[in-house]
Amino acid sequence: xxxxxxxxxxxxxxxxxxxxxxxxxxxxxxxxxxxxxxxxxxxxxxxxxxxxxxxxxxxxxxxxxxxxxxxxxxxxxxxxxxxxxxxxxxxxxxxxxxxxxxxxxxxxxxxxxxxxxxxxxxxxxxxxxxxxxxxxxxxxxxxxxxxxxxxxxxxxxxxxxxxxxxxxxxxxxxxxxxxxxxxxxxxxxxxxxxxxxxxxxxxxxxxxxxxxxxxxxxxxxxxxxxxxxxxxxxxxxxxxxxxxxxxxxxxxxxxxxxxxxxxxxxxxxxxxxxxxxxxxxxxxxxxxxxxxxxxxxxxxxxxxxxxxxxxxxxxxxxxxxxxxxxxxxxxxxxxxxxxxxxxxxxxxxxxxxxxxxxxxxxxxxxxxxxxxxxxxxxxxxxxxxxxxxxxxxxxxxxxxxxxxxxxxxxxxxxxxxxxxxxxxxxxxxxxxxxxxxxxxxxxxxxxxxxxxxxxxxxxxxxxxxxxxxxxxxxxxxxxxxxxxxxxxxxxxxxxxxxxxxxxxxxxxxxxxxxxxxxxxxxxxxxxxxxxxxxxxxxxxxxxxxxxxxxxxxxxxxxxxxxxxxxxxxxxxxxxxxxxxxxxxxxxxxxxxxxxxxxxxxxxxxxxxxxxxxxxxxxxxxxxxxxxxxxxxxxxxxxxxxxxxxxxxxxxxxxxxxxxxxxxxxxxxxxxxxxxxxxxxxxxxxxxxxxxxxxxxxxxxxxxxxxxxxxxxxxxxxxxxxxxxxxxxxxxxxxxxxxxxxxxxxxxxxxxxxxxxxxxxxxxxxxxxxxxxxxxxxxxxxxxxxxxxxxxxxxxxxxxxxxxxxxxxxxxxxxxxxxxxxxxxxxxxxxxxxxxxxxxxxxxxxxxxxxxxxxxxxxxxxxxxxxxxxxxxxxxxxxxxxx
Ligand code: ADP
Ligand code: MG
Ligand code: MG
Numbered sequence: 001x002x003x004x005x006x007x008x009x010x011x012x013x014x015x016x017x018x019x020x021x022x023x024x025x026x027x028x029x030x031x032x033x034x035x036x037x038x039x040x041x042x043x044x045x046x047x048x049x050x051x052x053x054x055x056x057x058x059x060x061x062x063x064x065x066x067x068x069x070x071x072x073x074x075x076x077x078x079x080x081x082x083x084x085x086x087x088x089x090x091x092x093x094x095x096x097x098x099x100x101x102x103x104x105x106x107x108x109x110x111x112x113x114x115x116x117x118x119x120x121x122x123x124x125x126x127x128x129x130x131x132x133x134x135x136x137x138x139x140x141x142x143x144x145x146x147x148x149x150x151x152x153x154x155x156x157x158x159x160x161x162x163x164x165x166x167x168x169x170x171x172x173x174x175x176x177x178x179x180x181x182x183x184x185x186x187x188x189x190x191x192x193x194x195x196x197x198x199x200x201x202x203x204x205x206x207x208x209x210x211x212x213x214x215x216x217x218x219x220x221x222x223x224x225x226x227x228x229x230x231x232x233x234x235x236x237x238x239x240x241x242x243x244x245x246x247x248x249x250x251x252x253x254x255x256x257x258x259x260x261x262x263x264x265x266x267x268x269x270x271x272x273x274x275x276x277x278x279x280x281x282x283x284x285x286x287x288x289x290x291x292x293x294x295x296x297x298x299x300x301x302x303x304x305x306x307x308x309x310x311x312x313x314x315x316x317x318x319x320x321x322x323x324x325x326x327x328x329x330x331x332x333x334x335x336x337x338x339x340x341x342x343x344x345x346x347x348x349x350x351x352x353x354x355x356x357x358x359x360x361x362x363x364x365x366x367x368x369x370x371x372x373x374x375x376x377x378x379x380x381x382x383x384x385x386x387x388x389x390x391x392x393x394x395x396x397x398x399x400x401x402x403x404x405x406x407x408x409x410x411x412x413x414x415x416x417x418x419x420x421x422x423x424x425x426x427x428x429x430x431x432x433x434x435x436x437x438x439x440x441x442x443x444x445x446x447x448x449x450x451x452x453x454x455x456x457x458x459x460x461x462x463x464x465x466x467x468x469x470x471x472x473x474x475x476x477x478x479x480x481x482x483x484x485x486x487x488x489x490x491x492x493x494x495x496x497x498x499x500x501x502x503x504x505x506x507x508x509x510x511x512x513x514x515x516x517x518x519x520x521x522x523x524x525x526x527x528x529x530x531x532x533x534x535x536x537x538x539x540x541x542x543x544x545x546x547x548x549x550x551x552x553x554x555x556x557x558x559x560x561x562x563x564x565x566x567x568x569x570x571x572x573x574x575x576x577x578x579x580x581x582x583x584x585x586x587x588x589x590x591x592x593x594x595x596x597x598x599x600x601x602x603x604x605x606x607x608x609x610x611x612x613x614x615x616x617x618x619x620x621x622x623x624x625x626x627x628x629x630x631x632x633x634x635x636x637x638x639x640x641x642x643x644x645x646x647x648x649x650x651x652x653x654x655x656x657x658x659x660x661x662x663x664x665x666x667x668x669x670x671x672x673x674x675x676x677x678x679x680x681x682x683x684x685x686x687x688x689x690x691x692x693x694x695x696x697x698x699x700x701x702x703x704x705x706x707x708x709x710x711x712x713x714x715x716x717x718x719x720x721x722x723x724x725x726x727x728x729x730x731x732x733x734x735x736x737x738x739x740x741x742x743x744x745x746x747x748x749x750x751x752x753x754x755x756x757x758x759x760x761x762x763x764x765x766x767x768x769x770x771x772x773x774x775x776x777x778x779x780x781x782x783x784x785x786x787x788x789x790x791x792x793x794x795x796x797x798x799x800x801x802x803x804x805x806x807x808x809x810x811x812x813x814x815x816x817x818x819x820x821x822x823x824x825x826x827x828x829x830x831x832x833x834x835x836x837x838x839x840x841x842x843x844x845x846x847x848x849x850x851x852x853x854x855x856x857x858x859x860x861x862x863x864x865x866x867x868x869x870x871x872x873x874x875x876x877x878x879x880x881x882x
Pocket of ligand 3 (some may be wrong): 777
């Protein structure tokens with residue numbers, strides 16, 4: 001079977017972008033609609049694969065290209081290599097747009113003969129030589145691999161010789177000199193003469209574009225954007241039109257709406273008498289599109305009309321490349337515009353209002369991941385800040401912290417409870433633990449796809465990279481930027497949304513939902529079936545997440561309340577107590593505090609369910625660090641030997657020694673699999689009893705005040721139904737006691753987390769006692785993979801993901817094939833016992849779109865995620881349902 005190697009733009013049969021690439025598909029579509037597109041043809045992605053396998057263009061392909069060229073000759077009345085000469089561009093075009101990643105050659109078909117024909121035809125020698133020198137330069141760079149700088153240097157030298165500043169001022173004679181020297185350079189670099197035969201040029205250029213699919217830039221881009229490597233690129237060969245043919249010619253790029261703010265109105269820029277990349281190259285300053293209205297009113301009017309036609313046709317904002325040749329407008333490219341999250345939301349809503357798309361389409365237009373950009377705290381726009389430099393905005397959000405120059409320093413400072421910004425020239429996989437420890441990352445080198453940028457985005461941490469103004473002296477641990485010296489421990493702030501680097505702390509403002517985003521999310525709510533709750537441990541987070549649309553709290557971690565600085569001494573006293581009375585006393589102190597916590601959260605969520613998880617981590621997490629205690633003991637012992645009579649030292653030493661003994665008692669080799677969760681609740685029932693009492697007392701109090709608290713008690717880490725049964729007996733006892741003490745009728749469902757495989761496997765038994773399930777997929781992932789999350793991420797997981805052993809970090813994206821099976825099976829078995837068992841998920845995955853899709857497909861009732869991800873989860877749940 002012979003493959004079809006060539007599709008004319010005017011052959012309407014196939015418009016699939018996986019065959020023709022995005023650019024080719026749109027060129028064909030615009031041609032079909034009758035828009036002014038210069039004639040040409042596309043070689044499909046299959047040709048790229050064939051080229052890769054053969055290592056060259058086959059005769060088959062060459063024949064097809066030659067035939068297609070004669071069709072273009074016929075359509076244009078020009079001749080490739082003849083008179084008037086047909087010139088073409090050879091353009092890459094991948095199925096998923098990868099702007100600027102691959103290469104294009106313009107003015108192909110020029111040689112010493114055709115350049116004369118072109119000069120004659122146009123009556124403009126200068127123009128013809130300008131095209132020729134551009135062609136040799138682009139071909140030399142893209143096809144022959146000679147760095148563009150080498151050509152630029154020659155051009156600069158000739159300009160200096162001619163005493164002119166701009167390319168436009170060079171005469172035809174000057175340009176002939178440039179061309180001559182270019183050819184000498186090519187001969188010297190490649191050992192061959194510059195190819196004069198147009199078809200040789202064409203086949204070589206096509207081959208180079210196919211090969212550019214695998215250039216390192218393109219590969220990295222694909223990795224970052226999760227574009228499959230096996231798609232391949234198409235090649236477009238298109239008749240040249242000339243924006244450099246005098247002052248009634250020009251070239252430009254435009255968006256049909258503002259891609260950064262989303263405001264209505266065509267947005268873009270153009271250059272008169274210019275070609276191709278001149279607009280973006282920054283050599284001359286382009287004019288805003290609005291200016292075209294004065295310069296060429298008719299062209300402007302036509303252009304605006306074309307923009308509207310394109311938007312109506314594609315039903316989305318377009319990113320357009322155009323060229324004006326002697327007052328005639330041509331479209332060279334259109335595609336759905338990339339846009340900021342803010343613009344995406346605004347435009348989706350506008351298009352619904354304008355009747356272009358329906359609500360469902362609008363909801364699907366915004367990628368839930370994109371919302372993340374809008375939901376980070378930002379630097380207060382009104383704040384006075386000292387900006388000392390700007391780098392690339394590599395990962396959104398703002399971060400402040402103390403400067404650390406090494407990953408180890410960052411990790412150490414973090415251990416001491418400091419907030420850290422890791423400042424490096426660049427990062428490598430060895431720095432992962434430092435990146436994990438840091439609030440944000442700042443590098444002086446590397447682009448948007450550098451290691452730091454990629455990893456930071458993956459972890460959702462702010463990152464500014466490639467900040468040229470930053471000079472780091474790693475040996476001295478000092479950095480200089482904008483005339484300021486930064487030493488280790490100094491405070492610095494970064495703004496990952498703008499790339500700003502700021503000295504000192506900055507005031508942050510909470511993200512807010514814009515009017516448009518609220519509207520879009522309301523539409524999403526109409527489509528979604530999954531409930532969305534928040535993980536919140538305090539009244540502020542509860543209120544915030546309610547404002548973001550959360551329908552309750554899916555996970556309230558009570559240990560976070562124990563960690564508050566005023567609580568720690570009481571919690572320690574409780575843990576260290578050596579008599580029942582001493583313990584009682586500490587618990588009595590904690591009870592009103594916990595009751596206050598629950599009161600606040602239940603009030604903030606009044607009328608909505610709040611799932612409160614009883615204490616989960618091992619007790620030693622509340623005690624001082626073992627190594628530090630040992631160090632303290634050693635120091636005190638030394639002091640004591642010097643001052644044997646000092647009572648104060650003796651007392652402190654005794655205290656430390658006791659503490660150390662208790663910490664050693666509680667120490668575990670493997671705390672993640674240790675004495676924690678319901679295991680504590682069963683062996684030390686006092687703590688759970690106190691917590692349950694606090695929940696019921698807060699509930700009774702709120703009810704008496706006329707509120708509608710809806711608490712749910714959740715038991716962590718259950719692996720056997722008997723654990724749950726026993727704890728339920730305890731809970732029931734406390735409930736009855738508080739009922740009779742307060743005279744209030746109390747009811748509260750009791751459920752469990754499913755976070756060890758045995759719980760999922762025996763879900764039908766556990767559901768006898770559990771009124772609801774919540775999959776704790778963080779722990780379930782740990783216990784299913786047998787990975788300790790905190791260790792794995794820094795040690796091998798990163799490498800696993802980079803190296804492709806795992807496709808995703810399973811702590812970020814739910815492992816559907818493994819952990820997901822347990823979720824599905826647990827849900828199904830649980831519901832066998834209790835058909836309307838309410839099932840949710842409360843791990844990190846509850847705020848991740850692919851995992852949310854899985855939860856929807858598996859029939860869960862709700863997902864619960866951190867407050868800032870609630871909007872994202874609402875949108876993702878709608879996407880899952882549509
Ligand atoms: P990229 O994918 O990097 O945008 P393109 O293939 O779109 O590369 O080419 C870059 C630019 O070259 C276009 O924006 C346009 O200005 C110019 N160009 C490409 N083909 C032609 C053509 N046939 N006539 C005139 N200019 C062209
Ligand atoms: Mg382009
Ligand atoms: Mg857990």
